[in-house]
Amino acid sequence: MSAMANDPLFDLHIDRTQSNSIKWNKYKGQDILPMWVADSDFRAPDAIINALHQHVDHGIFGYGSAPESLTAALIERMKHLYQWEIQPEWIVYLPGLVCGINLAVRALTTPEQAVVCPTPIYPPFKSSAKLAQRELATLPVTLDKQRWLMQLTPSHVTPASRLLLFCNPLNPGGTVYRKEELEQVLAFAEQHDLLVCSDEIHCDLLLEPGCRHTPFASLNDSAAQRSVTLIAPSKTFNIAGLGASMAIIPNPALRKAFLRTRAGIVPDVNVLAYTAAEAAYTQGEPWLEQQLAFLRGHKAKLEAAINALPYLKLHPIEATYLAWIDATALPVPSPHKFFEQAGVGLSPGADFGHPGFVRLNFACRTETLDEALRRITNAINALG
Structure with missing residues (x-):
């Protein structure tokens, strides 16, 4: 099963800015894509939502x-x-x-x-x-x-x-x-x-x-x-x-x-x-299989795009939807702040123990990933 260019399930646009989302509230009101905390932008499987509806409808908690x-x-x-x-x-x-x-x-x-x-x-x-x-x-x-x-x-x-x-x-x-x-x-x-x-x-x-x-x-x-x-x-x-x-x-x-x-x-x-x-x-297994196909498509796109740029390196991601990007060659004091200023909010490597890296969450819509890669590419190219 291969990932579709526009998957109707995982490319569904859901506004999370009004849902008390830690991920999206961090940059609320700013033109910065939140791609930091390990929280996907995907709607949970219908099986889970339906089960929760049944429990809520019962009315006693x-x-x-x-x-x-x-x-x-x-x-x-x-x-x-x-x-x-x-x-x-x-x-x-x-x-x-x-x-x-x-x-x-x-x-x-x-x-x-x-x-x-x-x-x-x-x-x-x-x-x-x-x-x-x-x-x-x-x-x-x-x-x-x-x-x-x-x-x-x-x-x-x-x-x-x-x-x-x-x-x-x-x-x-x-x-x-x-x-x-x-x-x-x-x-x-x-x-x-x-x-x-x-x-x-x-x-x-x-x-x-x-x-x-x-x-x-x-x-x-x-x-x-x-x-x-x-x-x-x-x-x-x-x-x-x-x-x-x-x-x-x-x-x-x-x-x-x-x-x-x-x-x-x-x-x-x-x-x-x-x-x-x-x-x-x-x-949840059918939903999971579809999600994995979608994430594999994003992983391939991300690895190709990052490794085509100067200063950055991304080694193969075997699991998770989190890319650990080596930015140690970037001629900037803080890779995290550099990308944040470019409009992409990543997890700072310093939080994990390596300030020369950043972590990118690619469990998002394809449109979001494409825009993030565009902003990253433009920021790198502007360095000359």
Whole structure:
């Protein structure tokens, strides 16, 4: 299935400026295209919208708990997609994935222990350690045959290191870790006696042919017993504002610590989020396949356009709808401000740990992407 030039579903114009959108409100009233936060401009699948309508029409929004049917759908999804057989009691529902990262840091380390994470990386990885007042060590993410990979550097780990924050697919960079690469991460964790919190929220958004997601915890029992896996339908189906995420924790001791840290602080998932998540996982697959075809078309266009310009480099994006653009050769003090002045609002690389880069969200209408590329091209050409 190839992406259409004008896809009637994903090229639908929806005005988000009046919808309390963080993404679009950032530049409200300015001629700057918002292409920063990981929030697509696509209308959610009809299956999710219809399920929410039915729930709203019922008219009562009291306390709820995770439906058994949602748990069953998640178990079946893990088995079908990854041959990973999980148990119902392993699942902890959360009102967001970022709180899962923060809970893992606070539950699985003591104040005397340290956290290890890749860099550049999604900003909440580093802030979770800072907020918990944990020491943080970083493992460099570097290019390896056109792919961004975390370097397993023993010198960056100390006897105090206890938790590795891992991200697969990688944000930023879009790398999908192969099974043998995950086995190397596991060996590193075993060697240094590290627990692993694996953020796998972008696992459904695979764009490169032949790429296959493997959950870290599915490798073997050693991986399972030292891991917390964080997933969600939010990025996949554009329902992040509803807040439905899952932590999968096979080890009962780790799960008990996680739940104890959560108690009384992190609220339960709201009933509408449960409804949306179940509809996504049981009826959303045809919509997802169409979205992936559309995103693959945007990825190809973006890679070709950026790599045809001087000063910029974009390596192949294996997954996510987020382009990690190398702008280190740009003769400007701040690539982020340079593109913002050109009318394109990107995520600054400094937020991730590399100020010479910018991150572009291409989950938008084709017209928006084309205009962004036009503005970027004009700005680069004006440099001479």
